[in-house]
Each structure stands twice: as structure tokens, then as C-alpha cells.
């Protein structure tokens with residue numbers, strides 16, 4: 001049976017920088033409106049770490065590696081294109097659109113379509129926690145958590161060629177991916193995506209829509225306005241799901 005490709009990833013960026021600003025007093029700066037001409041360099045994604053679910057290795061690509069920025073963005077484009085499901089913490093409104101903007105600037109076009117699972121959005125939607133940071137959630141769930149904090153100083157040093165800073169941001173980036181993978185595995189039964197559509201033969205054998213396991217237990221029935229369906233519980237990831245076929249259609253009353 002073919003397995004869907006689940007990608008967990010996280011990007012690191014440098015912020016934009018302004019040109020030196022002229023001012024006669026501190027007050028001049030306080031009310032100053034910045035125009036695009038005042039920007040010296042725009043913010044950009046400088047590196048990313050990723051892991052294919054089921055593999056141990058965490059990969060790392062950066063603009064300071066061989067081929068420079070063009071190769072980095074092409075590799076990121078290929079990575080997303082290969083994925084069936086893309087997972088990240090705040091990835092739907094941060095990581096994915098940032099990369100897409102950079103693909104557009106580079107003239108790369110859209111990557112092949114993929115589904116998304118955002119661990120931040122899922123936690124926000126399903127739980128009423130006070131905080132939903134990656135570090136907070138992984139600690140509260142007793143999972144592997146991150147080890148370092150982002151620093152723009154380290155990020156700028158890394159793009160300027162400081163090898164120690166490059167190693168540090170790589171370690172930090174990879175640590176975030178490992179934490180996100182742990183959080184994904186913990187949160188996925190709360191998700192509503194269907195990986196079954198990526199598996200050949202899933203029409204005949206009932207499989208879990210979240211983890212594609214066939215270790216499903218028949219547990220009760222699910223009713224809808226159309227009728228009753230077999231309900232399943234996945235003993236692997238603990239997701240509830242329902243069969244595709246109607247057990248008994250609702251008799252229409254006129």
C-alpha cells in the first residue's frame with residue numbers, strides 16, 4: 001500500500017532593515033513614517049529544517065550552502081512539491097506564505113498542491129489554553145521541546161558567514177522540527193484531514209484517515225441526516241472515523 005508523504009518543517013528568517021535615518025532630534029524619529037525607499041533590505045527566509053514522517057533524519061537547507069539562495073529556494077520548492085500533507089506550527093499563516101512569496105520573487109511559480117495541518121491552529125481551535133506557543137504546548141504535553149531561542153543577531157551573523165552562528169541556528173531550527181513532529185503526532189487525532197485519499201486501495205479496506213493504519217476497531221455507529229454509518233476507532237493514533245457506506249438509509253417521511 002502506498003504511503004502518503006507527510007512533511008514537518010520550520011523556517012528561520014531575518015527581519016527587514018532600514019537605511020540610516022536622518023534626524024535633528026529624537027522627536028523627529030518618533031513620528032516618522034517609513035516609506036519603501038527607507039528600507040535597505042527586506043526580510044527573508046534564510047534557512048529551514050524538515051523531516052519526513054517515519055524517518056529519523058532531520059534535513060537542513062540554507063542560503064549559505066552550495067548554490068546559494070537560488071538553490072536554497074529551489075530545494076524548498078521541491079520539498080513542498082513532494083509532500084501530500086505539510087505540517088508546521090503556525091505554518092498556514094507564517095512559514096508557507098513566506099516561502100510562497102519568495103518562490104514568486106524567484107520566478108519559481110506554485111509548488112505542487114498539498115494539504116496542511118497547523119499545530120498552532122489545531123490547539124487554538126480545539127483547546128482553550130492560555131498560551132499556544134510550540135514550547136508551551138510541548139512542555140505541557142510532556143513532549144520533546146525546543147532547546148534554544150531565536151536571535152536576529154545570530155541569524156544575521158549566520159548569513160554573513162559566521163560558521164558558529166550557522167551551526168547554532170541549524171541546531172535550533174532542527175530542534176524546532178523535532179518538537180513540531182512530536183506535537184503533530186500528539187495532536188493529529190484532533191485533526192480533520194483525510195490521508196486515506198492518498199492511499200491506493202483505501203476504498204476497499206477501511207483505513208484511518210489520519211495515520212492510514214488499518215488497525216481499526218468497529219465501535220458503534222454514527223448517524224447523519226442520510227442514515228447510519230459504521231463508526232471506527234483507530235488503535236494506533238486514537239482517531240474516531242466513520243465508514244463510507246451507509247448501513248441503513250433514513251426512510252424518507254413525506
Ligand SMILES: [Zn+2]
Nearest residue numbers: 208211234237
Ligand atoms: Zn489512526
